[in-house]
Amino acid sequence: MRYFLTLFVLAVIGVVSALGFRGDKSRKPPRMAEIFPDLNIQPKLRPQTVTKFDGFADGASSRVYPVGTVAQKVGFLDNTTWEDTAINTGRDAKGFVDSNPVPVTSELLKRGQERFNIYCQPCHGAQGDSAGGIVKKLGATSVANLQDQRIVRMNDGEIFNTISYGKNTMMGYAGQVPVSDRWAIIVYVRALQLSRLGAKDDVPAPVLEKLK
């Protein structure tokens, strides 16, 4: 009986410690991370926290920019601000913007074609229908078809958001594709869609004559 009680108490402690803390929130990595650490445990300082490092007299983990530092222009747009404008976020007060806030020019379209073929084509294919993408050929079946009605109807702001932050299994390209190029790519994606959806009536009469 004594053994039974000891085992019983141990079992209760075991069950409670294994299951009782489920759902608790913690900033520490999960316990399993200590068995298979991967990169979960990193000696690093979070920005804007306190550090005990003696080198920093103010005790703050991050340094303040030297006086006179100016933000650099990234891409070809003149938007060096970090403000939440439609160009920077793809959103306005009502939500995702309907259409591209950047003036559409043939240069923008060309730039978009070039950037699309570098950053999107490997997965989504040169036509955007994901058929020709090498990633699809290698077996990734979940790549979205950009010719899909759902994406055709999706507003430009939401596509901007997908390029910036990714969607489900697609990762974001904010690091590689600056804001200006994201809008350029969207112009090109729309052109790809139009190349399939265009009707005879869209062709100007003189050009139509020649086509016949």
Ligand code: HEC
């Ligand atoms: C590494 C492969 C890969 C690359 C590169 C890639 N995508 Fe994707 N993309 C995907 C996959 C996979 C999905 C489907 C994600 C899901 O819904 O599971 C997707 C989905 C999308 C969608 C649909 C999102 C939605 O709301 O359903 C859009 C739009 C899109 N991609 C645009 C782009 C553009 C533009 C680029 C180039 C900047 C790009 N993708 C680059 C893999 C990729």
